[in-house]
Amino acid sequence: MSLNGSIGVFDSGIGGLAITQEIRKLMPNEDIVYVADSLHAPYGEKTDAAILQRSIAITEFLLTQNVKAIVVACNTATTSCIDALRQRFNIPFIGTEPGIKPAVLNTKSGVIGVLATPRTLQTNSFSALADRVALNIQVELMPCPALVEQVESLQLDYAAAKDVVAQYVTPLMAKGVDTLVLGCTHYAHLLPVITKVAGPQVTIINTEVAVAREVQRRLHQANLMGEKQQGGSTQFYTTGNPTQFQRQVDMLWGAGFQVAQC
Incomplete structure (x- = not known):
């Protein structure tokens, strides 16, 4: 090299x-x-x-x-x-890797959410990561199969993306999530939309x-x-x-x- x-x-x-x-x-x-x-x-x-x-x-x-x-x-x-x-x-x-550790350090409610692809959430390495760093923290997982295609098609503005983002983010807010982990690199391109849908009380963890x-x-x-x-x-x-x-x-x-x- x-x-x-x-x-x-x-x-x-x-x-x-x-x-x-x-x-x-x-x-x-x-x-x-x-x-x-x-x-x-x-x-x-x-x-x-x-x-x-x-x-x-x-x-x-x-x-x-x-x-x-x-x-x-x-x-x-x-x-x-x-x-x-x-x-x-x-x-x-x-x-x-999804930024679970910084989310754990940030949360005040003790409830964090993770947006990721279905496969990421099913892997042993993700489960091990969550088990290792999220002691005594409630971790709410949300598989988001539609978000990658949303990004790949460049439908990134609020009007185009708000509904598909809301179907994944809103249920997490209802569970008391105050810190949200973006567990897929595609989701960074939707950060403004996710931030607006989640609201100002929610911290978004991105790892770029x-x-x-x-x-x-x-x-x-x-x-x-x-x-x-x-x-x-x-x-x-x-x-x-x-x-x-x-x-x-x-x-x-x-x-x-x-x-x-x-």
Whole structure:
């Protein structure tokens, strides 16, 4: 692995762009390669075996792009198979876990809510995380199968998204939740809507900044921080329709970046 290699990032779609933006802010001179597995999205209702198969395929592609670390910018893939990826490949993997620990530290009511994909909530690693850090705290789980598609279709404004968000958030508020964990990277793109639906009394826990800081820490630890003095490049790939992905990148990242199919 080279100091001047890229940081690889992958997600089932565009959810990981929010983490990638934080990585770019924190490490402006690092090169980044982002892969959206759009053809096989969403991951939230797939089996562990299917998620691992896709994660291996994307990792193998990223390794051809001279990456020095890989960010699994998908809660479902992290909870499902990051341990298997670490055993299989000799490269640092940084995952994304729901921010249950900061939610536990924040709650005053003793009731926290977790919005996530059905698969994330079913994994043993998620259950272990909740059991480990949420002692004496009531954890209300809400599977949100429709939110990923809401984001992928770029229906992100309040008028377009309020009803689908409310069907998941409102029942949690009725149970006394005062701290809400976004347990899927896609949901960050709906943060303004979720915040408005939940109301000012609810704290929203999002982990993009924490993940970016962990990437920086791991690169420092492994002596893999880049030596470039100029701004880093960002390359975008998708396994799906490049025209659709281009539209998504233009809206969420900014115009002027070309995408390619992989």
